[in-house]
Amino acid sequence: MRGRKVPSFYLLMSLKDKVQNLLEEALSERPSLFLINQKIHPDNSIEIIIDGDDGVKVEDCIAISRAIEHNLDREEEDFSLQVMSAGVSEGLVNQRQYKKNIGRKLKVKTEDTTVEGELTSVTEDHITLVWKTREPKPVGKGKITVTKEVSFAYSEIKEAKVMITF
Numbered sequence: 001m002r003g004r005k006v007p008s009f010y011l012l013m014s015l016k017d018k019v020q021n022l023l024e025e026a027l028s029e030r031p032s033l034f035l036i037n038q039k040i041h042p043d044n045s046i047e048i049i050i051d052g053d054d055g056v057k058v059e060d061c062i063a064i065s066r067a068i069e070h071n072l073d074r075e076e077e078d079f080s081l082q083v084m085s086a087g088v089s090e091g092l093v094n095q096r097q098y099k100k101n102i103g104r105k106l107k108v109k110t111e112d113t114t115v116e117g118e119l120t121s122v123t124e125d126h127i128t129l130v131w132k133t134r135e136p137k138p139v140g141k142g143k144i145t146v147t148k149e150v151s152f153a154y155s156e157i158k159e160a161k162v163m164i165t166f
Helices: 015-028 058-069 095-100
Strands: 033-040 045-052 080-085 105-109 114-122 126-136 143-153 159-162
Touching (some): 015 033, 015 045, 015 058, 045 058, 045 095, 058 080, 105 126
Antiparallel strands (some): 033 045, 105 114, 105 159, 114 126, 126 143
């Protein structure tokens, strides 16, 4: 990527557009990676959060950073650039993130409820969680363990986080 001749229309683009184009190109070269969030602050500090189908390595962050930084001119605009992977504390925002977390325990919040359960399936429209709970027996005293299942449409989900257990 270094040493390419920059097309003249590129010089007229905003920093946001330049970063977006360079980011799309860099991600197209690494199809297992995908964008979670991109911010450009008024002071030209650029934050990019990526994730990957197989996780994100430090080398992936470095490659994306270099693909952007080496193609922007600091003489034109001063900027700072930070490329990072989606952290554990970050919620799931992309369908690909749900797919890679099948079999893990999630905490899903909707407008009405909060459910913790194992993510068992992901489709184009919704996710399915399964969990076990203790409930009173239908007849007599005591409790029984029952398996519950619920599906949520992506549009219903306000927040979804992977639960880390030790």
